Amino acid sequence: MGRSPCCEKAHMNKGAWTKEEDQLLVDYIRKHGEGCWRSLPRAAGLQRCGKSCRLRWMNYLRPDLKRGNFTEEEDELIIKLHSLLGNKWSLIAGRLAGRTDNEIKNYWNTHIKRKLLSRGIDPNTHRPINESAIPPSKTTTPNEPVQFDLAGPDQQQTVKPESMVLDREEVDNNNNNNSTSSGMTSDEDFVLNLELSVGPATTRSYRYESTRKANPDSVESTGRWGSELFRTTQAEVCLCCRIGFHNESCRNCRVSDARTIWESKIL
DNA sequence: AATCACACCAACCGCGTACAA
């Protein structure tokens, strides 16, 4: 299937944004809200493609952005989240209030990588550099697809790394009813559970389709992996809290409807 | 003062996915 360009490239400005362009974009979004990025530039009087407008807004102009240096706590949270999620910058950014995926990605590449190397830790595997040379047997690296048994013992499915967030909670639910009284599990538990969840690779790919129930306040939604239907419910505790990094700068720590967890297969 | 090397980060590009027709 051919792919049309995101916008007509001719007569489009490129490169750094001017103050005037910023003002036009901010004024337009204040008045009309975010969205419809394709039609926004024309409506706002900008000679930019929609993608460029979206990026400028998301990474620079959004009023809720936190400017300035990363704190030590943010550093450690990023490292922790990266060890669990890999290069899923948007997921990581979602757990650091006021930070963008682009900002975190840049910060990772310019600061944290070096910081970890100076500690003797491989930034890709989060293992000691000596140990990283040894191929792991039944463990996984953050970017490696992980197998989770969602559909039965003979029908394992490939789940992308971001789903590890959900799967930890699923594992917690299914296997860890005997976890600590606070409902939290230690990082060691998580590593162990991930290892137990690894299975043989499959080439089948699944497209997840979710359908939010009509009531937006509902904590339930349905989802589909391939032909399998699932019901999901909201988790009460976000990942930061679960990994022992509860912090007030994370909006998900403050808001209870952090994420969904796989609850049960309903078909 | 000029030049170079490096660090930083805003912006671009291409691809995958969601969704509507």
Place this chain on the structure above:
DNA sequence: CTTGTACGCGGTTGGTGTGAT
């Protein structure tokens, strides 16, 4: 079910700033 389109994400690039020589 197929197709077309828009959006969002992650990798990469290139301009700018800064320190060293």
